[in-house]
Amino acid sequence: MLPQDRQNEIMKQLQKFRTIKISDISRDLNVTRETIRKDLYEMEERGLIRKVHGGAILNKANVETNYINRKSTNEAEKRSIAKRAAEFVEDGDTIYVDYGTTALFFVREILSKKGLTIVTNSLPIANELVDYSEFEVIIIGGSVRKNEKSLFGPIAYRSIERLYMDKGFFGIGAVDINAGFTNVHMGESEVSRLMMIHCQKTILLADYSKFNTVAMNQVASVEEVDVLITDSNTDQEILNQLRERNKMVITVETEGSELDE
Incomplete structure (x- = not known):
């Protein structure tokens, strides 16, 4: 060839x-x-x-792939990140789970928890949780974005106004030390931005492929997220720069064992 x-x-x-x-x-x-x-x-x-x-x-931060395709991309890394993120969840918590494939792996790691109230804008995540009697599942409502199967728009924004969560778990499209955490879709980005404001603690999940890229819509600056969880393939120089900005950065091996914080 x-x-x-x-x-x-x-x-x-x-x-x-x-x-x-x-x-x-x-x-x-x-x-x-x-x-x-x-x-x-x-x-x-x-x-x-x-x-x-x-x-x-x-080399195109604003190009998206189909949800099903993304679900199988970097699956080992996403599962490891999800497993570590689940350690932040305690029985009785009220949590928000954002849309995205890493978030879907995350909810599968918390199914043994008790008494959770889970708010989401993701139809796949709601469908994953609906049969678990230990959970109260709340969907924020809004217009359906078919590519991502997520909810956004004015109805979603109004729903968020009176909701407050202990912890929020967010996927992200791109991570850059200067641009912060960015996503492709404007409506989804606004939902994530508002929910971060309404969560006492924000935890962001991003595998190595999301770093050093910038999408169009900023969700949060580097300083506005409490915890960032990624995998050990992420460039160490970028992680050091993030830590200099007083971020709690956690890296995990793809098998799930933690490297450092």
Whole structure:
């Protein structure tokens, strides 16, 4: 296979999943990892992609992929982050769970808790929780965004006005030390922004592929989030910069064991 053919295949995978791993693409294309690294270097030089530890992400922060596709992307990292986030939940808590695939993994980690009141704007998350008698599940209402199966808009904003939670758990589209935490969709971003104000403690869940990218709509500055949980593939320099801004940053191995805080 010629270099251009390989790089075209890499772009197809990135457009579908937004992120790839060198080990996966070298196996799929039956070439060495060094060959793929050279391809990624050339593609980064052309501004097509951005290399990250062990792989690459699409160099378009405002491009979204289908919800089902994203659910299987970086699944090991998301499950590990979700498991660590669940340790913040105590029986009897009132919590908000934002939309997104990492948040869906998170709610599956808290099913053994007792007496929770869970507020969400995500239809998949509400559907996941609806049969658990130990939980009171509240959906904030609003217009349905079909791509994400989330709720937003004036009805949602009015619902939020009188709701206050102990803790809020938020996914995010992009993380940048200067732009803060950003998302693609304006309506969803406004829901997240308002809910952060109404939570006593905000906990943000972001795998390595979300870092050093910027989407259009700011949800919060770096200083406005209490806890950031990510995986050990995230660039250490970025984590050090976040910690300098007085953030509680937690990294986890993909198996779920915590590295540091």
